[in-house]
Amino acid sequence: MTAPSRTELASTWPPTAAVAKAAGHKQMSPMKAIREKCLDCCCNQPSEIRACETVKCPLWPFRSGTHPYTSARMKNPLQETDFTESEAA
Structure with a gap:
């Protein structure tokens, strides 16, 4: 059995885990x-x-490899205040 061509791999939408693996990709998180x-x-x-x-x-x-819009980061008022004050300066 021959390996699928790039065209065959690209024609699978949305790509499945098997297609991604066949294309040479390893499993990783979206942030990675x-x-x-x-x-x-x-x-x-x-x-x-x-x-x-x-x-x-x-x-x-x-x-940076971190999600800036997590609920914990969104609830941190110090970061928003620091940014707003430094932006105004």
Whole structure:
């Protein structure tokens, strides 16, 4: 049996775990996948991810590998106050 072609793999929508594995992907969390994409974009330089200024990128808030919109982070008024005060300065 031959391996499926790129066209055959891409034509499966939405992709299943079996199709992803056949395409050479390993199982990972969405946050890990975002971090891997940021590393790819920054030529595998973690320091460049931290310094990323591409704030219009939809992945930018997630680049640290943590989810910024969790309920615990959203309830932390200190972070919002610090940002608002530093923005006004």
